Amino acid sequence: MGRNLARNFARHGVAVAVHNRSAGRTRALVEEFGHEGVFVPAESPEEFVAALERPRRLIIMVQAGAATDAVVEEFAPLLEPGDMIVDGGNAHFADTRRREAALRARGIHFVGTGISGGEEGALHGPSIMVGGSEESYSLLGPLFEAISARVDGEPCAAHIGTDGAGHFVKMVHNGIEYADMQLIAEAYDLLRQVAGYTPAEIAGVFRRWNEGRLGSYLIEITAEVLAHIDPATGAPFVDIVADAAGQKGTGRWTVQTALDLASPVTAVAQATFARAASGQSELRAAYRGLPGGTTPQLSRTEAERFTSQVEQALYASKVVAYDQGWTMIQDAAAEYGWKIDLGSVARIWRGGCIIRASFLDRIRAAYAADQDLVSLLGEMEFAMEITDAQVPWRETVASAARRGIPVPAISAALAHYDTLRADRLPAALLQGQRDYFGAHTYRRTDRPGTFHTHWAAAGRPETSE
Numbered sequence: 001m002g003r004n005l006a007r008n009f010a011r012h013g014v015a016v017a018v019h020n021r022s023a024g025r026t027r028a029l030v031e032e033f034g035h036e037g038v039f040v041p042a043e044s045p046e047e048f049v050a051a052l053e054r055p056r057r058l059i060i061m062v063q064a065g066a067a068t069d070a071v072v073e074e075f076a077p078l079l080e081p082g083d084m085i086v087d088g089g090n091a092h093f094a095d096t097r098r099r100e101a102a103l104r105a106r107g108i109h110f111v112g113t114g115i116s117g118g119e120e121g122a123l124h125g126p127s128i129m130v131g132g133s134e135e136s137y138s139l140l141g142p143l144f145e146a147i148s149a150r151v152d153g154e155p156c157a158a159h160i161g162t163d164g165a166g167h168f169v170k171m172v173h174n175g176i177e178y179a180d181m182q183l184i185a186e187a188y189d190l191l192r193q194v195a196g197y198t199p200a201e202i203a204g205v206f207r208r209w210n211e212g213r214l215g216s217y218l219i220e221i222t223a224e225v226l227a228h229i230d231p232a233t234g235a236p237f238v239d240i241v242a243d244a245a246g247q248k249g250t251g252r253w254t255v256q257t258a259l260d261l262a263s264p265v266t267a268v269a270q271a272t273f274a275r276a277a278s279g280q281s282e283l284r285a286a287y288r289g290l291p292g293g294t295t296p297q298l299s300r301t302e303a304e305r306f307t308s309q310v311e312q313a314l315y316a317s318k319v320v321a322y323d324q325g326w327t328m329i330q331d332a333a334a335e336y337g338w339k340i341d342l343g344s345v346a347r348i349w350r351g352g353c354i355i356r357a358s359f360l361d362r363i364r365a366a367y368a369a370d371q372d373l374v375s376l377l378g379e380m381e382f383a384m385e386i387t388d389a390q391v392p393w394r395e396t397v398a399s400a401a402r403r404g405i406p407v408p409a410i411s412a413a414l415a416h417y418d419t420l421r422a423d424r425l426p427a428a429l430l431q432g433q434r435d436y437f438g439a440h441t442y443r444r445t446d447r448p449g450t451f452h453t454h455w456a457a458a459g460r461p462e463t464s465e
């Protein structure tokens with residue numbers, strides 16, 4: 001990532017000093033790509049820092065956690081007040097807040113910055129979510145905006161908010177990425193198991209969907225993966241890959257943080273747990289073959305109808321999953337005092353990043369039209385689409401349950417929608433249970449105050465605080 005970012009800056013006419021703890025890697029970069037621009041190789045941290053113009057702007061791209069701390073501690077003593085350390089790795093936002101406060105006390109700007117798009121994005125134009133001080137953005141912003149992806153002439157880079165806001169929003173981006181990928185994977189599974197399509201046929205379905213409202217990088221690459229044939233066996237690639245999904249941890253961070261914020265990102269949570277469950281090989285071996293649903297064959301016409309039903313379910317679930325992400329960003333902004341422009345988050349995710357999609361432009365437009373939008377479902381077009389999806393969405397979840405096909409993310413999205421639209425929730429009963437066993441009190445619908453019923457006393461009298 002660091003090498004490609006350096007090349008991207010150099011290709012944009014920025015002279016870049018480069019340093020890696022393994023000097024051979026620095027030399028290799030300059031030997032291989034030196035013709036692309038001006039690189040200044042530095043073997044030692046001191047040489048590197050001396051090569052930078054003041055105020056210094058260092059970008060570090062190393063693994064989150066101990067490696068980032070080690071690099072920060074190595075370079076910070078060599079810097080002067082006003083210098084900037086940009087952490088472009090996938091750091092946890094709480095670590096970024098800690099580092100930012102510690103370096104601020106030393107007069108150094110620490111700028112946690114989410115960079116999405118993988119290695120190709122880093123080279124050709126990533127989406128860049130910048131945290132840290134406004135002051136540092138005035139010097140860093142033009143550089144980031146120059147190397148970022150562009151959509152409709154606008155850069156996919158922005159100052160998201162102070163201290164850890166950039167890394168927080170990158171984390172939520174990855175959480176949404178987990179949810180979106182799981183939703184797509186569930187749609188594939190339904191088309192395979194219920195409609196009876198081959199991977200090649202499903203690739204065709206995804207290519208068609210990519211032309212419509214679901215059009216996105218993730219749908220596009222899904223079609224590519226499904227169409228790929230394993231050269232060693234001649235079998236569809238998807239059939240020879242072990243069905244145990246990995247993760248590096250940003251989805252898990254999103255869910256852990258969401259629990260702390262009481263922000264119900266249920267589609268992200270189900271997607272993260274689905275990856276974990278796929279890797280539970282012993283448990284899966286113990287359950288394999290237990291009774292489930294029935295899978296009657298569909299006729300060609302029924303399969304086509306089912307496919308359009310799945311498209312509706314996938315789309316509606318996607319709207320809910322993205323809405324959960326935006327709600328979580330709002331919850332964090334309130335908690336940490338960040339002023340985050342929600343429309344600008346959608347704007348910079350339209351290009352460069354893994355979840356880039358035409359859909360993001362509609363979210364940008366929704367916030368541009370109404371900055372106080374509480375939920376995407378409050379926007380007329382999204383609301384109409386969700387209304388249209390009602391029957392197919394529910395039918396999809398019902399079909400999956402009847403046939404014993406797990407669709408945890410699609411089901412969670414539907415349950416979330418039903419939770420929010422309900423007049424009354426069984427939370428009232430929960431409050432009664434909590435009051436019964438623990439005197440945890442409850443509020444009433446008919447008058448203000450906090451109440452407790454003395455459940456063990458004769459006549460169960462109620463008192464208020």
Ligand SMILES: NC(=O)C1=CN([C@@H]2O[C@H](COP(=O)(O)OP(=O)(O)OC[C@H]3O[C@@H](n4cnc5c(N)ncnc54)[C@H](OP(=O)(O)O)[C@@H]3O)[C@@H](O)[C@H]2O)C=CC1
Nearest residue numbers: 001002020021022061062063064067070089090115118119
């Ligand atoms: N790969 C991707 O698609 C994406 C990655 N990221 C994030 O970018 C960051 C870098 O990822 P990536 O480029 O893939 O990782 P790599 O493993 O390719 O590179 C890691 C770099 O960190 C250096 N490093 C590791 N530990 C230390 C240390 N203790 N002290 C000094 N240098 C150290 C390595 O040096 P050496 O070469 O000597 O081992 C290497 O240069 C991570 O935070 C990652 O999460 C973000 C978006 C996408």
Ligand SMILES: O=C(CO)[C@H](O)[C@H](O)COP(=O)(O)O
Nearest residue numbers: 116117118247248249250354
């Ligand atoms: O940061 C990213 C994109 O911006 C990567 O896609 C992400 O790290 C992949 O995560 P995982 O390995 O957990 O699926």
